[in-house]
Amino acid sequence: MDGHNAPNGKPLPKDDRGLPPVLLALTLTTGLIDAASYLGLGHVFTANMTGNVVLLGFGLANAGGLPVVAPLVSLGAFLIGAGIGGRLGLGIAHRHERVFLLGVGSEIALVGIAAIVAWVADVRIYSASAYAIIALVALAMGVRNAIVRKLAVPDLTTTVLTMTLTGIAADTSAEGLAKAGKSARRLFAVAAMLLGAFVGALLEKHSLGLPLAVAAGAGALSFGAYLAAHGR
Numbered sequence: 001m002d003g004h005n006a007p008n009g010k011p012l013p014k015d016d017r018g019l020p021p022v023l024l025a026l027t028l029t030t031g032l033i034d035a036a037s038y039l040g041l042g043h044v045f046t047a048n049m050t051g052n053v054v055l056l057g058f059g060l061a062n063a064g065g066l067p068v069v070a071p072l073v074s075l076g077a078f079l080i081g082a083g084i085g086g087r088l089g090l091g092i093a094h095r096h097e098r099v100f101l102l103g104v105g106s107e108i109a110l111v112g113i114a115a116i117v118a119w120v121a122d123v124r125i126y127s128a129s130a131y132a133i134i135a136l137v138a139l140a141m142g143v144r145n146a147i148v149r150k151l152a153v154p155d156l157t158t159t160v161l162t163m164t165l166t167g168i169a170a171d172t173s174a175e176g177l178a179k180a181g182k183s184a185r186r187l188f189a190v191a192a193m194l195l196g197a198f199v200g201a202l203l204e205k206h207s208l209g210l211p212l213a214v215a216a217g218a219g220a221l222s223f224g225a226y227l228a229a230h231g232r
Helices: 019-040 049-060 069-088 092-120 128-151 162-170 180-204 209-229
Strands: none
Touching: 019 092, 019 128, 019 180, 019 209, 049 069, 069 092, 069 128, 092 128, 092 209, 162 180, 180 209
16 A cells, blocks of 8 residues: 555545645634734633643732633633544544545634624623633634644644744754755744734734634635635
8 A cells, every 4th residue: 555645545634735735824813813812802812722721820820810711711612622623533544635624614614603703792801702702713723723633734733833943943954954845834834823913913903803704714715725726
């Protein structure tokens, strides 16, 4: 059997050339989403769970006036989403295209609903509507992260950059410089999240729903691009 093919003869996820551009687009949406939640919903992340664990620790210590309930809601919803994504990802090597599209479609729907809630409700920090938005978006991010983890495309986790930045710095040896393609992918991932956070922060100044709507729209565009790339 070809080492680059799944048992059904299809390419493995890591060899699917249509995935990296879509994962970069989703990395950009991470910046948009966390800009909306952190700046507009009271210092809570809905994509970056490492940050939430740290913020929860600060909140439990009653330091800096940081919340406890919001990061707990986000963490809980994220874990539920990751559990759902894990179930969807069973046998992903045989049907990764279908699983990926289902995951992205679910994310678009959940983030889109969150954007609608942000526009129609009187969203205040610590309000029921704020917690609903946090839960919806964190649920979407949990599903995405579980599926992206199963895809295992190098350097494109879409939500965290610690190891990506480590790779950029650590691989500046002669051997690392020879791998220009990998370095470029890492730099693109960092730039995508930075751009998403920058744009999200600007949009959040006008409306909480704007960065969420743009994130849903970017996800929809990436969904369509992936379909087009696979001739569907």
